[in-house]
Amino acid sequence: MRADKTLFTGLVKKDRRALARELARLEREEAARRRRHRRIAWRTGLAVVGVAVLSVGTVTIVSALQPTPVLGPMNMASDGILFSGDGSTVTAATAAGLESDATPVASTLDTSDKLLHVVVYADYGSADSALFETTNGSALLSWVTSGYATLELHPVALDDSVNQNYSKRAANAVACVADASPDAVPAVNTALATAQSTAGASGLADDALVTLVQTAGVTDAAVADCITSGTFDDWVVDATGRAQASVPNSDVAALDTAPLVVVNGTAYTGALDDASAFESFVQNVYAPSE
Structure with missing residues (x-):
């Protein structure tokens, strides 16, 4: 102013x-x-x-x-890994890994194709699961190889509290193989069943699981790291919980014991160590119309 x-x-x-x-x-x-x-x-x-x-x-x-959503293993979009054969080779169906909060997509059950559709929920800490596999696994795999059947394998962990997490650790090992070398899962599945009877109450240590998987033909170092680090441990827990809540394409409402073997939608309730009984069950379920 x-x-x-x-x-x-x-x-x-x-x-x-x-x-x-x-x-x-x-x-x-x-x-x-x-x-x-x-x-x-x-x-x-x-x-x-x-x-x-x-x-x-x-x-x-x-x-x-914020945690990055964890992906489940590749090739297990249904929480299981699906195999089919062409007369000489067994091949796994491929699929992207699911995020931790994603809903698995159940495989379609189509009995009009005249195939056997076998689904097995296996707990590798369970003597019963091992008994069924060592008794019937070879026949199942031969049906798949010949192209007469498909096999969907679901690794679960029902007995985890009594075997120092071996059920979960072994299921994680299968998931690691499914993620990186899916066609090798049948060999690993057989090896785990064979090893169950001598694995002891605590099951195989992680290093022994790595050795088992490598002996079955999967020598990828990333798979070994996946096994020892428990990469898919959380997925195993979630997948087991989903199976305990609901079993798709089955006359069984939920998973409460392992193994659960479902053929064309019907659960097998016969003796686990009787190959003839299982084969008769399969024939009765299949019963193709002429």
Whole structure:
């Protein structure tokens, strides 16, 4: 604020000084007011920027802390791995891995194709699962190889609390093989069943599981790392829980014991160590119309 010289016209010296002091005071107050407004605006601007930066930072930190959805093993979109044959070779069906919160897609049961569709839920810590496999596994695999049947294998862990997590660790080993070398799963499945009777109450150690898988033909170092690190342990627990809640394409509502063997939708309830009884059951279930 600058004084208009005409304001001083007609005033004596004393009055001009008083007026000048008053004008100066008013100018100082106006300048101070402008400075206060600038400080308030500056602080408000900083606060807004700070909140924005904090918000972005918080979102970034929260995003970084959010766990990345864990993928289940490749080639097990149904929680099981499906095999078919062409007369000489058994081949696994391929599929992408499922995220931890994804819903598995059950395989379609189509009996119009005149094939046997066999589904086995196996717990590798269970003597009963091993008994069924050592008794009937060879015949099952021969049917699949010949192209007469499909086989869907579900590794589960029902007996985990009594064998120091061996059921889960062995199922994880199968999942590791399914993820990297799916066609080798039948050989690993057979080897695990054979080893069950001599594995002891605690089952095979992780290093022994790696050796078993390598002996079955899977020498990939990534598979060994997958086994020893328990990569799919959580998936095994989740898949087992899903089977305990519901068994698709079956006359059994839920999994409560292993093995569970389902042929064309009907569960086998006969003796696990009687190959003739199982073969008769299969024939009765299949019973193709002529």
